[in-house]
Amino acid sequence: AQSVSQHNHHVILSEAASLELGCNYSYGGTVNLFWYVQYPGQHLQLLLKYFSGDPLVKGIKGFEAEFIKSKFSFNLRKPSVQWSDTAEYFCAVKGNTGFQKLVFGTGTRLLVSP
């Protein structure tokens, strides 16, 4: 069965600090990988996704993630966070054949202090 592990449940950073959120997945096949974000009071929205090709994926708002197949990882990074990045971040994985469901991690709450 698919599973996703997010190592950090709560992260507190100051503005301009660098961010890296860990994500590891378990799945016995080819996967599609996603990071979703939920800002306070808003709906979940897609930050970035990996389907194939370049393992370094760039998303919105300066975020990027690197797919390392050998480590089953898809860590999210941002060189310099802003107060507006305060949100909850979810890593998710889906097998890429058939009608596969999206499996989420437990989420990481990021608080950026001004």
Added chain:
Amino acid sequence: EAGVTQFPSHSVIEKGQTVTLRCDPISGHDNLYWYRRVMGKEIKFLLHFVKESKQDESGMPNNRFLAERTGGTYSTLKVQPAELEDSGVYFCASSQFYGSTNTGELFFGEGSRLTVL
């Protein structure tokens, strides 16, 4: 373009009562999903509709939960009778692509928070 809308945004009911949650997907999206998040835990898959058909309902907790999508448009999720452990946020999502390799992005609603007392 309107996004995925869910109603109600928050519902407080007593144990044993019935609640019906509604989801209106983005127009033209064949795929509709229900997910649930219990406080502090992961967002868990409940079921997936392709048009009006249930493609995968492996995540439905038990037979107190009934999901429908008549006509392939909006969907309802009924909990009857509700139990304390049903409390959480119920998310609906929709996606456009229909086919054996559904790699389309999921668009989420804001969720319906259910509190069972």
